[in-house]
Amino acid sequence: MPTAAQLFVKCLENEGVDYIFGIPGEENLHVMDALRDSPIKFVTVRHEQGAAFMADVYGRLTGRAGVCLATLGPGATNLITGFADANMDRAPIIGLAGQGATTRMHKESHQILDLVSLFAPISKYSTEIVAPEVIPEIVRKAFKDAQEEKPGGAFISFPENIAGMEVPEDLHPLKVQSATVPYPSPVKIAQAAELISKAKHPIVMAGNGVIRGDASDALIRFAEHLNIPVAQTFMAKGCIPFSHPLSLGTVGLQAHDYVSFGFNKADVVICVGFDMVEYHPKAWHPNADKKIIHIDQTYAEVDAHYMLEVGVLGDIGESLDQIAQQCEPKPYPNIDGLKDHIIAELDDYADDDAFPIKPQRILHDTRKAMGDDDILLSDVGAHKMWIARLYRCLRPNTCIISNGFATMGIALPGAVAAKMAYPDRRILAITGDAGFMMNSQEIETALRHNIAMVIMIWHDSQYGLIKWHQDRRFGRNGDISFNNPDFVKYAESFGAKGYRVEITDELLPTLEKAFDDNTVVIVDVPVDYRENMKLTEKLGQLVCND
Numbered sequence: 068m069p070t071a072a073q074l075f076v077k078c079l080e081n082e083g084v085d086y087i088f089g090i091p092g093e094e095n096l097h098v099m100d101a102l103r104d105s106p107i108k109f110v111t112v113r114h115e116q117g118a119a120f121m122a123d124v125y126g127r128l129t130g131r132a133g134v135c136l137a138t139l140g141p142g143a144t145n146l147i148t149g150f151a152d153a154n155m156d157r158a159p160i161i162g163l164a165g166q167g168a169t170t171r172m173h174k175e176s177h178q179i180l181d182l183v184s185l186f187a188p189i190s191k192y193s194t195e196i197v198a199p200e201v202i203p204e205i206v207r208k209a210f211k212d213a214q215e216e217k218p219g220g221a222f223i224s225f226p227e228n229i230a231g232m233e234v235p236e237d238l239h240p241l242k243v244q245s246a247t248v249p250y251p252s253p254v255k256i257a258q259a260a261e262l263i264s265k266a267k268h269p270i271v272m273a274g275n276g277v278i279r280g281d282a283s284d285a286l287i288r289f290a291e292h293l294n295i296p297v298a299q300t301f302m303a304k305g306c307i308p309f310s311h312p313l314s315l316g317t318v319g320l321q322a323h324d325y326v327s328f329g330f331n332k333a334d335v336v337i338c339v340g341f342d343m344v345e346y347h348p349k350a351w352h353p354n355a356d357k358k359i360i361h362i363d364q365t366y367a368e369v370d371a372h373y374m375l376e377v378g379v380l381g382d383i384g385e386s387l388d389q390i391a392q393q394c395e396p397k398p399y400p401n402i403d404g405l406k407d408h409i410i411a412e413l414d415d416y417a418d419d420d421a422f423p424i425k426p427q428r429i430l431h432d433t434r435k436a437m438g439d440d441d442i443l444l445s446d447v448g449a450h451k452m453w454i455a456r457l458y459r460c461l462r463p464n465t466c467i468i469s470n471g472f473a474t475m476g477i478a479l480p481g482a483v484a485a486k487m488a489y490p491d492r493r494i495l496a497i498t499g500d501a502g503f504m505m506n507s508q509e510i511e512t513a514l515r516h517n518i519a520m521v522i523m524i525w526h527d528s529q530y531g532l533i534k535w536h537q538d539r540r541f542g543r544n545g546d547i548s549f550n551n552p553d554f555v556k557y558a559e560s561f562g563a564k565g566y567r568v569e570i571t572d573e574l575l576p577t578l579e580k581a582f583d584d585n586t587v588v589i590v591d592v593p594v595d596y597r598e599n600m601k602l603t604e605k606l607g608q609l610v611c612n613d
């Protein structure tokens with residue numbers, strides 16, 4: 068008779084799981100042994116946080132839940148940060164942890180923690196397998212909850228004594244039924260169309276829900292048919308190409324930016340797949356005086372600055388197409404000036420050979436090195452703000468930014484998962500030196516799995532974003548500096564390659580060489596973060612004339 072662990076692994080196979088990222092432990096020996104007979108590949112990592120970030124990014128890129136595994140107690144607590152990141156960034160993720168036997172869970176006992184309660188606030192579903200026969204239901208429910216809108220985390224604690232129990236041969240995984248997205252209500256479609264028809268200056272605010280809902284093409288059709296400009300949140304980059312004449316670029320930097328002029332002028336804001344965990348409505352709607360149309364698969368969150376005029380629930384692409392059919396096109400909006408500033412910011416620095424290198428020049432050269440479908444993963448810090456503003460993203464899911472939980476340390480392990488999901492694309496992690504050191508151990512994992520990826524470190528020996536905030540708020544800073552290892556030698560000590568850029572014009576050729584090396588390569592890039600406060604000052608002086 069099969070064991071409960073074998074049935075569990077069959078259920079994972081049934082869900083289409085390709086990889087499990089994790090660290091084996093004593094309490095999941097049965098599961099690990101069952102994996103020996105499974106096509107699922109186990110990716111042994113060097114820290115459970117790395118596993119959770121890999122599952123996070125794998126889930127975000129594929130729409131299928133990424134799976135991470137740890138042992139009980141300290142293994143499970145190490146999963147928490149990456150798991151919480153996935154949950155708040157709306158990436159489907161399954162967390163699996165071993166647990167002590169049910170016969171010792173009622174008392175103080177070695178390494179035992181109430182894991183179900185620990186994961187409850189950071190997941191949509193958190194449960195324990197208390198009997199082998201419920202495994203098919205638990206696994207199906209976990210994947211269904213994790214993958215359906217809004218996606219997020221599902222956690223399963225698997226006590227070791229249950230995992231070793233025998234189960235009847237006729238217990239099978241449950242059938243996977245694909246989610247049906249509801250059709251939008253014709254009444255709501257008509258209301259939204261009427262509001263847009265009457266609007267003088269409508270604007271679209273697109274969020275990551277557009278990409279998750281595979282509605283990017285519909286969004287472009289909608290914008291083109293009605294001549295409505297589209298701003299994107301950090302996590303929606305690429306839902307409309309930056310180069311599209313109706314794309315306003317990215318919003319989300321709390322400071323006043325060029326794109327926000329579009330919002331100042333707007334009377335109707337059409338929020339499509341927008342998620343306020345990313346960008347608080349108060350930041351773009353301070354006077355709560357505009358009419359909001361919410362188009363999404365799920366209900367809008369309540370917020371004093373996000374009171375709806377109309378909510379259209381259901382398939383996003385379908386909703387956009389139907390609304391567009393019921394509206395007359397608007398006159399072409401006068402928006403050229405807004406994006407021109409951003410384009411000029413990049414182009415003006417194309418030949419800037421000052422050293423250390425300015426963020427604008429780094430991103431200019433980075434764009435040149437990356438093909439349209441290649442994937443850039445940003446870590447969290449000042450570099451993320453520059454990437455969000457200036458990286459000209461052309462396709463959905465080609466610039467991955469964590470902006471729900473906004474967790475440092477995601478980019479390097481995320482890049483490992485991105486390469487596994489898309490082996491034929493160039494994968495670039497851009498990270499600060501602090502975020503890099505948080506999960507640099509996964510370089511070894513990447514090398515062991517023959518993952519080719521480039522890790523570009525923006526080197527300033529400081530928590531750059533925090534210095535920026537301190538300078539901006541208080542005009543002085545402190546407790547933000549640290550020392551770094553020699554990143555080139557550090558790379559080489561793993562058996563990876565390392566390059567230090569010492570002349571600005573070497574950046575692009577170094578990046579090209581790094582990709583051609585076809586292994587794990589660190590590119591150490593000294594960055595000139597004096598540009599941070601210059602940007603703050605420049606944006607602070609912006610005056611909106613219309």
Ligand SMILES: Cc1ncc(C[n+]2csc(CCOP(=O)(O)OP(=O)(O)O)c2C)c(N)n1
Binds near residue numbers: 446
């Ligand atoms: C895990 C985690 N810890 C702390 C923070 C708060 N935080 C955000 S950015 C930042 C500094 C990042 O420094 P670095 O990685 O060097 O990037 P830089 O800002 O210099 O580009 C900190 C401490 C966070 N977002 N995530």
